[in-house]
Amino acid sequence: MLEIKDLNVAYGHARVLHDVSLKVETGQMAFFIGRNGAGKTTLLKTIIGLLKPQKGSITYQGDEISNLSPEELYQRGLRYVAQEKKVFGNLTVRENIEIAAFAAQEPLGQALDKVISLYPKLESFLKTKAGQLSGGQRQILLVGRALVGDPKFLLIDEPTQGLAAIVIGEIEKILSGLKDRVSAVIVEQNLAMVNRLADRVYILKEGKVAREIIDKSEIADTRGLEEYL
Amino acid sequence: MIYTIVYGFTIGAILYFISIGLSLTFGTMRVINFAHTLTYTIGVYALITLIALLKGYFALVAGLAILLVIPISYVIERFVIRRLYGESLDYTFIATFAISLIGVDAIKWIWGVNPYPMNDPIGKYLVFSGLSVPIYRIVIVLIAILLFFGLNLFFKKTIVGKIVVASLEDKEGVRCLGINVDKYFSIVFVLGSALAALGGVLYAPISSIHPYMGLSILLLSFAVVIVGGMGNLNGTFFSAFALGMVMAVTARYWSQGAETMVFIVMAIVLIFKPIDI
Numbered sequence: 001m002l003e004i005k006d007l008n009v010a011y012g013h014a015r016v017l018h019d020v021s022l023k024v025e026t027g028q029m030a031f032f033i034g035r036n037g038a039g040k041t042t043l044l045k046t047i048i049g050l051l052k053p054q055k056g057s058i059t060y061q062g063d064e065i066s067n068l069s070p071e072e073l074y075q076r077g078l079r080y081v082a083q084e085k086k087v088f089g090n091l092t093v094r095e096n097i098e099i100a101a102f103a104a105q106e107p108l109g110q111a112l113d114k115v116i117s118l119y120p121k122l123e124s125f126l127k128t129k130a131g132q133l134s135g136g137q138r139q140i141l142l143v144g145r146a147l148v149g150d151p152k153f154l155l156i157d158e159p160t161q162g163l164a165a166i167v168i169g170e171i172e173k174i175l176s177g178l179k180d181r182v183s184a185v186i187v188e189q190n191l192a193m194v195n196r197l198a199d200r201v202y203i204l205k206e207g208k209v210a211r212e213i214i215d216k217s218e219i220a221d222t223r224g225l226e227e228y229l
Numbered sequence: 230m231i232y233t234i235v236y237g238f239t240i241g242a243i244l245y246f247i248s249i250g251l252s253l254t255f256g257t258m259r260v261i262n263f264a265h266t267l268t269y270t271i272g273v274y275a276l277i278t279l280i281a282l283l284k285g286y287f288a289l290v291a292g293l294a295i296l297l298v299i300p301i302s303y304v305i306e307r308f309v310i311r312r313l314y315g316e317s318l319d320y321t322f323i324a325t326f327a328i329s330l331i332g333v334d335a336i337k338w339i340w341g342v343n344p345y346p347m348n349d350p351i352g353k354y355l356v357f358s359g360l361s362v363p364i365y366r367i368v369i370v371l372i373a374i375l376l377f378f379g380l381n382l383f384f385k386k387t388i389v390g391k392i393v394v395a396s397l398e399d400k401e402g403v404r405c406l407g408i409n410v411d412k413y414f415s416i417v418f419v420l421g422s423a424l425a426a427l428g429g430v431l432y433a434p435i436s437s438i439h440p441y442m443g444l445s446i447l448l449l450s451f452a453v454v455i456v457g458g459m460g461n462l463n464g465t466f467f468s469a470f471a472l473g474m475v476m477a478v479t480a481r482y483w484s485q486g487a488e489t490m491v492f493i494v495m496a497i498v499l500i501f502k503p504i505d506i
Contacts, residue, residue, distance in 0.1 A: 070401070
């Protein structure tokens with residue numbers, strides 16, 4: 001479904017990704033793990049079209065997409081959930097969902113139902129400014145916003161970073177419910193979650209893929225993965 | 230003192246009309262738009278041309294003059310500004326300043342350099358307690374207040390307004406929702422230019438009309454935007470009236486220092502609240 005070959009990405013003269021190659025099959029959840037500065041966010045931003053590669057290819061459903069814009073990739077079903085829980089903080093929760101519904105040309109009521117079904121407590125915050133939500137609520141709103149319309153492939157950057165254990169549980173439940181319905185690439189450092197959800201794991205180190213793990217028993221070996229964090 | 234207050238409110242209202250477009254274009258597009266002077270001035274010259282042709286009907290002629298500015302501002306946005314999105318501020322500064330200079334020369338070529346006189350289109354006074362205040366100035370202030378509430382409604386109640394507010398905060402986030410922000414930036418740019426033209430046509434009858442009239446008011450408007458917060462729509466409104474009042478009060482005691490005082494206030498604001506650009 002998504003295949004990246006020999007991808008090189010740079011900020012000015014500083015090259016961040018070096019010959020990255022990877023593959024995600026339909027319905028799979030692939031996790032990227034690695035230390036800060038390993039290039040995980042850069043890789044997601046390049047897939048979604050916010051950054052352009054110096055060389056290499058990104059194919060999605062057989063089509064080259066590395067030169068497409070985020071707007072065009074949205075039409076193909078790709079959705080990006082950025083890190084730092086960047087909701088539209090000056091708009092209410094309802095308005096955040098309204099913009100997503102407008103973009104997806106989905107009726108607002110249907111979009112609201114979809115997001116609230118992920119996390120029913122959000123219903124009581126619909127008139128609250130999204131910037132006033134807790135970190136976990138904002139993250140759930142972002143994932144919900146990305147699910148409005150007809151998403152086929154999610155790119156999620158650090159969904160549980162800085163969140164309390166109970167909220168991490170909620171987010172894991174949501175992601176688990178998406179399994180087999182959509183494909184996803186998720187940047188995540190929570191190895192217990194990676195262990196439970198991942199179909200494949202890519203370990204990024206200094207802008208390169210240091211390891212590709214597709215064997216379930218190897219993914220379950222969190223101690224083996226810890227050395228890369 | 231009542232005259233000073235009325236003058237302060239009037240200049241505050243005019244500054245608001247011009248500043249709101251600058252604030253929006255910087256907040257959404259990160260473009261410092263010197264071409265704003267052009268749309269402001271063209272609005273005024275369209276007004277004086279049309280008023281001579283239509284012999285009166287100020288409100289109708291003012292509306293037509295503002296409508297004339299819309300296609301001009303769209304062409305500026307589509308063919309110059311849009312190419313500068315994401316570029317360094319220096320490029321946007323140079324390009325829009327060039328447009329402004331070209332525009333001033335075009336105005337000089339078409340209408341000449343001599344100032345045009347224009348009369349207060351209402352010409353009546355509100356008399357109370359022995360004071361007479363021009364009704365036209367009160368109308369300008371009322372239009373500014375109505376515009377403030379109208380823009381608030383626009384940005385809070387319409388989907389276009391909400392997308393612009395979201396883009397002010399997180400342009401990439403909006404793009405990743407599949408929304409072509411450039412289209413909305415065009416709307417913002419044209420809206421801002423039309424409001425600058427509105428400021429021009431309303432100010433023309435009580436100021437001097439000449440090809441360079443946009444430049445001095447533009448610098449004051451930048452001060453308004455900086456004090457009010459770039460992209461902050463409510464801040465721009467209050468900052469415009471506050472600085473209008475600063476100008477009026479200063480002018481009462483030290484007429485040469487009226488504009489200087491605005492920039493002193495701006496400098497003080499920058500010391501305590503530097504802009505992150």
